[in-house]
Amino acid sequence: MKHLDTPNSPHSLTPQTPQSQLYVRLRTAYASSASSRSASYDFAKSDYYICMVADTGTRILWRLGESIEHTPTKYYVYPPEDYAKWARICIGIIRHYNRGWADGFHYGIRYWEIWKEPEGGGGLMWNGTEEQYYDLYRVAAPIIKAFDPTLRIGGYAAAQVKAMPHFFERFLGMCAEERLPHDFFSWHSYNDDPDLVLELSRYVREGLDRHGFAETESRFNEWNFFDARWETLFLPGSEYYRRDLFERAKGEQGASYAAAVLAVLQDCPVDEANYYDGQPSAMWCGLFDYYGVPTKTYYAFRQFNELRHYARRAEATCSEDGVYVCAGVNGTFGEAAKLAALRLP
DSSP: OEEOOSTTOGGGSOTTSOGGGOEEEEOOOEEOSOTTOGGGEEOHHHHHHHHHHHHTTOEEEEEESOOOOOSSSOSSOSOOSOHHHHHHHHHHHHHHHHSOTTTOOOOOOOEEEEOSOTTSSTTSSOOSOHHHHHHHHHHHHHHHHHHOTTSEEEEEEESSTTTSHHHHHHHHHHHHHTTOOOSEEEEEEEESOHHHHHHHHHHHHHHHHHTTOTTSEEEEEEEEEOOSOHHHHTSTTOHHHHHHHHHHHHSHHHHHHHHHHHHHGGGSOOSEEEEEOOOTTSTTOOSBOTTSOBOHHHHHHHHHHHHTTSOEEEOOOOSSTTEEEEEEEETTTTEEEEEEEEOOO
16 A cells, blocks of 8 residues: 655556555645635646546545745644635545546545644644644544545644654543544554554553444554664755665565565454555655665565455464564465564564
């Protein structure tokens, strides 16, 4: 399952990718304040990208919000001035891609995520307060849900779900107390420990269930190999540090980690997961180099796709520390296959 986040490289969805299992998370569209007039929207880039994605048969989760800003000065990642107007602008986007409005389409995109990482720190994605994000969600989610009750509305794409438990608890408590639409909870993790993925998935599921959201999906929609320091990664003069991390994410370490996480996810209470990401033009892309050539990590996903053809899971264990295994049986032909990954230091 991939996560593509900009329209730079739609060709990274290859014919070998298991499209029936693929979700793409998008956030591209531009609008002015007049939400009911088609002339107020610029869908040109989004239309180009969405058409190419949709042609692959891929399902889409759309994030409603702004792009991350690593620069010291922030331009866009501020709370909307009018939450209700912002929600109506979002409805214009939904109408365009789901109902054909403004020379649009009928893609039936069901999943709509309200912003991303409001608790992430540094104001990279949300340069507002916690209360402002709660207010945005409590206003926007019911408006969008009322427009089309069949849509799946959720958030908050948590960056630090367990490290900042008060945000998680307050958000779930607000949704429960005010009976807000909350069809899915999304969360992210970048690490080098596949066991942490299992730990975090259980933490999220337990919190959702405890607040009465037993039917709310848990969507792990950003993950990748990471063993660096966030505070150093994008500093001036850190170019060799960055290159070392991202090259290892494409090599043996990244491949073994990805295979291990794919095995661990079979025991996680997670409904969907998205690897970040699959754009050859982006540093975070672990699947291809800058020329679109598949990496070692790509082949971890490809081998896991082969395992999908052995759909009945079989018990598989290993007594060695740091080895992750997953096995399946093809009931029709009596064949078996397994995926094994050794966690590399």
